[in-house]
Amino acid sequence: MTDGVALIGFGYWGPNLARNLQVHAGPRWRYLVELNPERRAKATGLYPGVTVTDDLAEVLADPSVGAVIVATPAATHAPLTRRLLEAGKHVLVEKPLALSTPDAIELAARADDSGLTLMVGHTFEYVPAVRRMRELVADGSIGDLLYLHSQRLNLGRIQSDINAFWSIGPHDVSIANYLVGQRPQWASAEGARFLNASVEDVTFVTVGYPDGVLAHMHVSWLDPSKTRRTTVVGSKQMLVYDDMDPVAKLRVFDKGADRVYEDEYGGWQYTLRDGVIQTPSLEEVEPLAAELRHFLYCVDTGERPRTDGWNGVDVVAVLEAVNASLRAGGAQVAVRAPLVAAP
Numbered sequence: 001m002t003d004g005v006a007l008i009g010f011g012y013w014g015p016n017l018a019r020n021l022q023v024h025a026g027p028r029w030r031y032l033v034e035l036n037p038e039r040r041a042k043a044t045g046l047y048p049g050v051t052v053t054d055d056l057a058e059v060l061a062d063p064s065v066g067a068v069i070v071a072t073p074a075a076t077h078a079p080l081t082r083r084l085l086e087a088g089k090h091v092l093v094e095k096p097l098a099l100s101t102p103d104a105i106e107l108a109a110r111a112d113d114s115g116l117t118l119m120v121g122h123t124f125e126y127v128p129a130v131r132r133m134r135e136l137v138a139d140g141s142i143g144d145l146l147y148l149h150s151q152r153l154n155l156g157r158i159q160s161d162i163n164a165f166w167s168i169g170p171h172d173v174s175i176a177n178y179l180v181g182q183r184p185q186w187a188s189a190e191g192a193r194f195l196n197a198s199v200e201d202v203t204f205v206t207v208g209y210p211d212g213v214l215a216h217m218h219v220s221w222l223d224p225s226k227t228r229r230t231t232v233v234g235s236k237q238m239l240v241y242d243d244m245d246p247v248a249k250l251r252v253f254d255k256g257a258d259r260v261y262e263d264e265y266g267g268w269q270y271t272l273r274d275g276v277i278q279t280p281s282l283e284e285v286e287p288l289a290a291e292l293r294h295f296l297y298c299v300d301t302g303e304r305p306r307t308d309g310w311n312g313v314d315v316v317a318v319l320e321a322v323n324a325s326l327r328a329g330g331a332q333v334a335v336r337a338p339l340v341a342a343p
Contacts, residue, residue: 003299008070081097090117095122137181143236177205279287
């Protein structure tokens with residue numbers, strides 16, 4: 001049997017994955033790998049039925065383990081994922097997939113060539129409100145998609161190895177890519193380093209998509225209020241997803257500006273529309289639980305994950321373009337398309 005699952009990392013995000021593994025993987029969860037002795041001791045106390053170790057080689061050599069979840073610092077994602085794929089393991093890796101587009105492409109292609117599942121933890125693509133937004137965009141309910149803007153702000157968690165956009169911006173990039181349904185073409189970014197001279201703790205990013213669609217993303221570790229909001233503006237309707245709203249995560253606004261006639265000077269006149277606000281009924285599910293269940297389902301059935309390796313490639317390509325734009329003073333930088341077409 002190769003249905004066993006291992007988790008690598010019990011730091012910031014690992015405990016959330018462990019909690020869900022206990023519920024949704026049950027006895028399939030065999031190992032937890034953690035280098036820090038205090039964290040190992042804590043994990044051992046919480047999950048006595050799981051083998052807690054600091055030896056990854058033990059997991060790699062165990063034929064009963066078919067899938068591994070990687071929840072370690074970003075710089076380790078690519079080398080760990082590569083090592084796991086080489087060992088014939090299916091992999092769910094937290095975002096970002098890698099710190100360079102070529103590394104991300106290599107991993108996505110390696111998984112495909114090996115017939116292995118590679119999934120990236122773009123959790124917000126499993127949020128019911130975001131999935132409903134995608135349906136409303138795709139079926140034409142909002143009219144033509146014009147632009148998006150998002151805010152992901154908080155006072156902390158502050159990191160020193162990657163900037164704020166590489167840390168939490170992948171969520172907004174994955175949401176925008178998912179909602180637009182097309183690969184981004186360019187990115188422009190400005191940011192500042194108020195807390196750490198090495199990395200930006202606040203960024204203002206604009207991403208351009210085909211047909212003139214824009215997505216603007218404000219990401220910061222240095223803000224008084226925790227904000228997780230995405231607004232989608234269409235020609236017929238507007239959508240607001242507020243992850244911090246305990247009652248109405250998604251609101252649909254029947255608002256817009258309609259062009260009605262051309263005046264004698266050749267200018268168009270507009271009428272403003274301010275209609276009803278709807279709050280769609282949404283499934284109540286923890287997104288991380290939905291993501292984990294989807295990973296296990298794909299491992300068991302061979303189905304391609306919604307957020308597969310190529311999904312991760314597209315996000316990393318935007319992150320690299322953002323870094324290049326930051327170094328170039330905000331200039332537009334092309335988002336390099338994958339060198340290998342996704343299946």
